[in-house]
Amino acid sequence: MRDLATARREPQPSDRPPGGASDTKARLLDAAELFFAERGFDGMSMRAVTNAAGVSVSAANYHFGSKLALMGAALRRRVEPINRRRFELLDGLEAEASVPNVEQVLDAFYRPPFEQAAESTEAQRTLMRTVAARLWHDPAEMVAAIRVELFGEVSERFSVALVNAMPEIEPARARMLLQLSVGLLIQTLNGEAASFFSTDADTLRAVLVRYATAGVIAAAQEDPS
Amino acid sequence: MRDLATARREPQPSDRPPGGASDTKARLLDAAELFFAERGFDGMSMRAVTNAAGVSVSAANYHFGSKLALMGAALRRRVEPINRRRFELLDGLEAEASVPNVEQVLDAFYRPPFEQAAESTEAQRTLMRTVAARLWHDPAEMVAAIRVELFGEVSERFSVALVNAMPEIEPARARMLLQLSVGLLIQTLNGEAASFFSTDADTLRAVLVRYATAGVIAAAQEDPS
DNA sequence: GTCTATATGTTGATAGAC
DNA sequence: GTCTATCAACATATAGAC
Numbered sequence: 001m002r003d004l005a006t007a008r009r010e011p012q013p014s015d016r017p018p019g020g021a022s023d024t025k026a027r028l029l030d031a032a033e034l035f036f037a038e039r040g041f042d043g044m045s046m047r048a049v050t051n052a053a054g055v056s057v058s059a060a061n062y063h064f065g066s067k068l069a070l071m072g073a074a075l076r077r078r079v080e081p082i083n084r085r086r087f088e089l090l091d092g093l094e095a096e097a098s099v100p101n102v103e104q105v106l107d108a109f110y111r112p113p114f115e116q117a118a119e120s121t122e123a124q125r126t127l128m129r130t131v132a133a134r135l136w137h138d139p140a141e142m143v144a145a146i147r148v149e150l151f152g153e154v155s156e157r158f159s160v161a162l163v164n165a166m167p168e169i170e171p172a173r174a175r176m177l178l179q180l181s182v183g184l185l186i187q188t189l190n191g192e193a194a195s196f197f198s199t200d201a202d203t204l205r206a207v208l209v210r211y212a213t214a215g216v217i218a219a220a221q222e223d224p225s
Numbered sequence: 226m227r228d229l230a231t232a233r234r235e236p237q238p239s240d241r242p243p244g245g246a247s248d249t250k251a252r253l254l255d256a257a258e259l260f261f262a263e264r265g266f267d268g269m270s271m272r273a274v275t276n277a278a279g280v281s282v283s284a285a286n287y288h289f290g291s292k293l294a295l296m297g298a299a300l301r302r303r304v305e306p307i308n309r310r311r312f313e314l315l316d317g318l319e320a321e322a323s324v325p326n327v328e329q330v331l332d333a334f335y336r337p338p339f340e341q342a343a344e345s346t347e348a349q350r351t352l353m354r355t356v357a358a359r360l361w362h363d364p365a366e367m368v369a370a371i372r373v374e375l376f377g378e379v380s381e382r383f384s385v386a387l388v389n390a391m392p393e394i395e396p397a398r399a400r401m402l403l404q405l406s407v408g409l410l411i412q413t414l415n416g417e418a419a420s421f422f423s424t425d426a427d428t429l430r431a432v433l434v435r436y437a438t439a440g441v442i443a444a445a446q447e448d449p450s
Numbered sequence: 451g452t453c454t455a456t457a458t459g460t461t462g463a464t465a466g467a468c
Numbered sequence: 469g470t471c472t473a474t475c476a477a478c479a480t481a482t483a484g485a486c
Binding site (some may be wrong): 038039040041042043133134136137138139140172173175176177179180182183184185186187188190191196197198199203207208210211212213214215216217218219223 | 263265361408409415421422424428432433439440443444448
């Protein structure tokens with residue numbers, strides 16, 4: 001996993017598709033993502049990123065303005081499709097059975113990252129999982145900002161769905177349980193990325209949904225004596 | 226939470242207790258912990274740490290040799306007592322009811338950090354929680370090394386305890402579920418530190434144990450269809 | 451759009467005085 | 469044990485040529 005991106009990537013003819021614009025930005029985003037996964041925001045340097053992308057530091061600053069903005073773009077690129085898909089799944093559930101149950105809600109929450117992983121190469125998959133874990137726990141301020149920006153609406157929407165599924169639950173408790181369930185996902189992705197688990201992705205997701213569904217339901221009551 | 230440690234701490238007469246040795250090392254450990262909580266390993270600098278401790282960079286290097294060693298000592302100081310207490314609780318359970326059940330095992334795992342938090346001041350508590358979360362997710366290599374060093378034996382011991390509590394479970398599945406349960410703890414501590422949750426510590430721990438117990442039992446079967 | 455060159459600051463660590 | 473002074477290496481960012 002370490003040192004996936006050491007050698008400088010030389011520009012090639014195919015880098016610039018026939019009818020398209022430069023892909024320098026895309027290569028920078030890829031490289032930024034890679035180093036973020038390996039070292040975190042504070043641990044990665046623009047030099048390392050631009051070197052891996054095969055461009056100069058100034059090119060990166062020309063396109064993105066700063067390290068912060070580059071990383072923000074790279075993270076958004078990954079997280080936004082996942083969250084869109086989460087909403088899509090939840091919308092679908094609510095359209096078909098107006099009050100989806102706890103398991104369905106949690107499945108809609110957990111499934112998208114696994115789907116995206118399935119569509120990717122092995123390298124991208126490992127990467128995505130590490131990025132997800134990192135995004136949730138990197139102390140750098142800007143990462144925290146993105147976290148809030150991206151998780152705010154998802155959190156609200158899915159908390160409400162949990163309340164609907166369990167009308168007796170306190171809204172604050174529902175938010176807390178969703179938050180805890182996020183921890184489960186992070187740990188799953190992290191564990192898989194670190195090869196801690198030897199199970200296939202489908203089993204992993206199934207275990208995750210089972211664990212969370214039973215856990216949320218059990219911890220839903222106001223006073224867990 | 227940010228900027229808890231900006232002003233340089235001036236040495237005072239009371240810093241050197243009457244009959245004792247210098248407490249410079251202790252102050253350095255405190256400062257290192259504080260900055261690690263706020264910024265992570267790569268985000269903190271020796272200058273910031275030593276400035277907060279009221280000593281020079283060279284004094285820190287005299288005592289610890291390197292940033293790496295300083296941080297290692299600071300983390301070990303916090304984690305080791307917690308793990309000792311975990312073993313103590315588990316030993317106690319096994320002495321009294323030779324096969325503790327899932328809930329008892331998980332309670333022995335979760336309780337110590339909360340106990341330690343209860344014995345601390347509010348500031349120390351916030352700090353401890355952030356450190357715990359950070360320790361588990363900081364990408365810096367040395368942090369990963371400490372993680373393995375400190376969690377190795379705990380993981381093994383508690384996985385075995387889970388297998389004993391659920392004889393039908395696959396050992397690999399037990400290790401995975403324990404790993405997931407760690408994610409729950411991290412998220413709880415993190416959420417509490419970030420003031421996401423407005424509940425008191427006892428309720429929080431109770432929710433955590435409930436969630437994990439139900440989750441582990443539900444996800445224990447070999448094939449979660 | 452991308453480069454080279456450079457400005458300006460910070461880093462971790464050490465040498466040597468006291 | 470602790471300091472001041474200093475090091476080489478590295479950081480992010482920009483100016484200006486092409």
